[in-house]
Amino acid sequence: MSFLAPVAEMLGRAPRRPERYTEAAEIAHGRKRGKGMGATRLLEEIARTAHRHTWRWRRWLVLLSVNGLFTLSYWLDIQVLEGSMTASRLLGFHLADPYSSLLVSLAERRLPVNLIIGAVTISLFWGLVGGRAYCSWVCPYHFVAEFAERLHLWLARRGIVRDHLLHRGVRTLLWAGFAILAFVTGRTLFLTLNPIGILSRAIIYGPSLALLWVAVLLAFEVVYSRRAWCRYVCPVGLTYGLLGMKAPLRVTYDLVRCAHEGECRKVCEVPHVLEMTIKGRSPDVKMDVGPDCTRCGMCIDVCPTESLQFELKGLGGLL
Amino acid sequence: MAARASRRRRRPGRRLSRRQEQRRRILRAAALTVVLWALQPLAALASLRRGARKRLRPPGALEERAFLAACIKCGQCVQVCPVQAPRLADLSDGLGSGSPYLDPRMQACDFSCDALSCILACPTEALSHGVQTKEQVRAGFARLARPDACLARQGKGFRGRARGARFAGRLRYAEIDRWHAIPVRDHPYDRETCDLCVLQCPIGSSALRLVPLDVSGAGGRPRFTPEVRTGCVGCGVCEMICPVEPAAIVVDPRARPKSAYSGDEEGGS
Numbered sequence: 256m257s258f259l260a261p262v263a264e265m266l267g268r269a270p271r272r273p274e275r276y277t278e279a280a281e282i283a284h285g286r287k288r289g290k291g292m293g294a295t296r297l298l299e300e301i302a303r304t305a306h307r308h309t310w311r312w313r314r315w316l317v318l319l320s321v322n323g324l325f326t327l328s329y330w331l332d333i334q335v336l337e338g339s340m341t342a343s344r345l346l347g348f349h350l351a352d353p354y355s356s357l358l359v360s361l362a363e364r365r366l367p368v369n370l371i372i373g374a375v376t377i378s379l380f381w382g383l384v385g386g387r388a389y390c391s392w393v394c395p396y397h398f399v400a401e402f403a404e405r406l407h408l409w410l411a412r413r414g415i416v417r418d419h420l421l422h423r424g425v426r427t428l429l430w431a432g433f434a435i436l437a438f439v440t441g442r443t444l445f446l447t448l449n450p451i452g453i454l455s456r457a458i459i460y461g462p463s464l465a466l467l468w469v470a471v472l473l474a475f476e477v478v479y480s481r482r483a484w485c486r487y488v489c490p491v492g493l494t495y496g497l498l499g500m501k502a503p504l505r506v507t508y509d510l511v512r513c514a515h516e517g518e519c520r521k522v523c524e525v526p527h528v529l530e531m532t533i534k535g536r537s538p539d540v541k542m543d544v545g546p547d548c549t550r551c552g553m554c555i556d557v558c559p560t561e562s563l564q565f566e567l568k569g570l571g572g573l574l
Numbered sequence: 575m576a577a578r579a580s581r582r583r584r585r586p587g588r589r590l591s592r593r594q595e596q597r598r599r600i601l602r603a604a605a606l607t608v609v610l611w612a613l614q615p616l617a618a619l620a621s622l623r624r625g626a627r628k629r630l631r632p633p634g635a636l637e638e639r640a641f642l643a644a645c646i647k648c649g650q651c652v653q654v655c656p657v658q659a660p661r662l663a664d665l666s667d668g669l670g671s672g673s674p675y676l677d678p679r680m681q682a683c684d685f686s687c688d689a690l691s692c693i694l695a696c697p698t699e700a701l702s703h704g705v706q707t708k709e710q711v712r713a714g715f716a717r718l719a720r721p722d723a724c725l726a727r728q729g730k731g732f733r734g735r736a737r738g739a740r741f742a743g744r745l746r747y748a749e750i751d752r753w754h755a756i757p758v759r760d761h762p763y764d765r766e767t768c769d770l771c772v773l774q775c776p777i778g779s780s781a782l783r784l785v786p787l788d789v790s791g792a793g794g795r796p797r798f799t800p801e802v803r804t805g806c807v808g809c810g811v812c813e814m815i816c817p818v819e820p821a822a823i824v825v826d827p828r829a830r831p832k833s834a835y836s837g838d839e840e841g842g843s
Contacts, residue, residue: 329653342648342697349697355646359698362643367699370646422596425603429610436614441643442669444614452647456662456672460649465665465672480602487606 258500261528261545265496267424270530273538280539283510287534297514300559304518310552317392325459340395340455341446342373349373354430354494355452358445361438378498386499390485390492391524391551395454396469400482403473404524407481418481423527430490450484451491482524496546503568506544506555510537513562519554529554532562543568620668629667629675630714630810630827632660633683634693634705638828644700647672651692651701657744657755659683660692673700676713678810678825683713685776685809686746686755708776714808715829716782718800724822725768726784726798729791732768735759736817743814745774758815771800771812771823780805782812804831 264270276284324336325343337344342351351373360366381389390397410416433445446452450472453465476483485492508531515534520526528545531537544563554563590598620626621642632651635641651660651674659681660674667673674692676683685708693701705711721727737743737758744755763770767784775782780803787797800812800823810825 337653337695338648338650338697340648342646342650344650344695344697351646351697359644359646363640363698363700367644367697369697369699373697419602420595420599421606422599422603425607428603428607432607432611436611437643440614440618441639442614442618443643444617444669446647447617447669447671448610448613452672456647456649460652460662463662463664468665483606487603488610 261547262497262500264527264530264545265493265547266427267422270527270536272536275538277539280510280537283540284535284537287515297516297559301516301518304557304559307556310556314392314551315398318395318398321393322395322455322458325455329459339452339459340393341449341452342370348376350377352491353378353498354491355443355446355449357494358434358437358443361434362441362443364438364441381495382498382502383504384499385502385504385550386495386497386546387492387548388499388502388504388550389495390489391549394451394492395458396450397485397549399454399469399473400476400485403476404482407477410477411481416478419479421480421483421487423487425487426489426493429488430493433490445490449491451489485524492549500546502546504550505566505568506548506550506552507564507566508532508537508542508544509562509564510540510542512560513537514560516559518557518559519563522553522557524549524551524553617668617671620666621670623666623668626663626667626670628827629663629670630678630808630825632674632676632692632701633685633690633708633711633713633807633809634696634701634703635713636700636702641700642670642673644698645673646698646700648697649674650695650697654687654691654695655683656686656691657681657684657746676810678813679821680814681743682745682810682812682814684745684755684774684811686744708807708809709780709805711807711809712828712830714810714825714827715831716802716806716808716810716812716823716825717829718802718822719824720818720820720822721799723818723820724800725818726800727787729789729795729797730768731764731766732770732817733762733764734817735762736770736815745811745815767796767798768817769798769800770815770817774811774815776809776811777805777807779803782806802831 325339327333328336335346340352341355344350349369349372351370353374356370356374359370407416411418437443450469453469457463457466472484513532515532519532520529523529525547528548531542552565555565631641636644649662652658652662659676661677663670663673663675665671690705693703693705718724725732739759741759743758745758746755747761750756769784772782772784782803783801784798785801787799789796791797808825812823813821813825816823
């Protein structure tokens with residue numbers, strides 16, 4: 256149950272109140288009644304962490320390096336990382352995006368050896384490094400969407416736009432839908448629409464008209480629904496989420512320290528994974544953030560009480 | 575704070591119940607699904623466009639339908655090609671968007687790599703590993719589309735740069751550098767009878783040769799005609815190098831000679 260619930264939440268189920276609490280959690284929740292950090296002190300801490308972007312800078316550095324390596328491999332012909340986000344070779348060794356590979360195999364109705372090698376390698380890598388860490392640490396669309404998100408929030412603060420939430424189950428539906436469509440029609444519609452592929456190819460091989468589609472998606476996110484593609488559509492992200500269900504690299508939550516002020520949920524791309532930070536919701540004093548988490552570290556940066564931390568399971572002491 | 579207040583002012587008394595909000599989320603999700611699905615027929619329609627349907631694909635490409643199914647749109651074929659002959663199709667190609675094609679007039683495949691690197695690089699075998707030598711490639715078939723424009727057929731020679739001083743296309747000239755292609759503009763020609771297509775054909779006389787016609791050219795000069803033979807692989811070098819504008823000889827993507835293949839295919843599969 257404790258393992259399946261976060262997966263069900265990733266697939267679209269709304270988070271629920273826990274049915275049972277551990278004894279330690281009961282005590283921790285009990286102690287918080289009427290007590291806490293003190294409002295003034297908390298406000299000070301919030302002000303202190305509001306502009307802390309340690310993890311964001313680290314993340315952007317990695318993201319830009321990886322995408323830059325693709326581009327340099329082509330422009331300078333240094334042949335380190337050839338190809339693009341959907342499939343590539345690292346020093347000659349095949350790598351492939353698992354979901355794109357699945358679609359191609361379904362459409363083609365066979366399993367090319369190099370594609371299996373590539374997809375398995377990538378699956379193992381992200382299975383260890385942390386599933387959707389792909390999204391925030393590598394994906395070029397995530398990067399541009401972060402700026403669209405800022406614009407959206409800026410406009411929303413002024414009451415010009417409003418965020419419209421969608422049922423998150425739609426992503427699961429589309430995941431299966433694109434796969435079925437590929438199998439039935441023999442055409443990979445998703446690979447045509449995939450803004451990750453479009454952007455990655457544009458960065459490496461030069462701009463294309465297809466960037467207009469990316470612009471449409473970003474505009475939709477700015478005016479209508481915050482981070483819509485990443486939250487409600489992207490089957491690539493969901494695939495990495497499923498692959499990283501047991502990933503040792505996690506964000507962990509400390510109930511005792513938490514002030515429940517909710518700064519983390521405001522910045523999170525997938526706030527449903529941080530449901531336990533709501534007062535009275537954490538079933539245990541120490542919790543792992545669910546598999547839909549992109550390990551972007553924004554909650555860690557913004558947390559005024561250091562209740563959220565990166566942890567490498569089994570190797571915690573090293574980090 | 576101010577924003578929240580203004581929103582409340584704009585929408586007086588419009589607080590949705592949990593159920594209503596939930597229903598709206600589902601409706602929005604359904605609408606999004608419908609819109610995304612609707613793009614499938616739209617994209618399929620765009621792929622039917624004449625230009626998109628008749629693309630010259632890189633060596634070893636599977637039959638068009640299977641090729642589009644298999645291509646993962648990674649562009650590795652572009653990366654490994656020494657002359658960067660493959661280009662990636664744009665959104666106007668619909669479902670073919672992001673897949674590689676050749677525009678032979680701009681840059682043909684001259685087999686500079688010898689090893690068919692694009693086929694080796696392709697992770698999905700959309701470019702089939704079944705093709706191992708350039709002679710086995712069947713990308714298309716050359717055709718003398720404008721015989722009257724052909725210089726050889728007029729009994730004329732050719733001197734100078736084949737495609738002008740600004741042409742960016744490259745070609746491997748074995749007599750200059752066996753390993754590296756150089757720009758066509760750096761290699762002027764001086765031919766008594768124009769035979770550039772035959773001269774540069776990477777396959778040789780089993781694909782293209784010059785056949786004498788008569789001696790009715792200007793000043794009694796002999797006239798010749800290029801003859802496309804069954805060994806033609808459709809690489810497009812003849813189309814790229816043809817000095818008249820537009821090219822007298824072109825490659826028809828995926829075309830094969832009409833009654834060609836019973837026994838006369840040289841080097842066969």
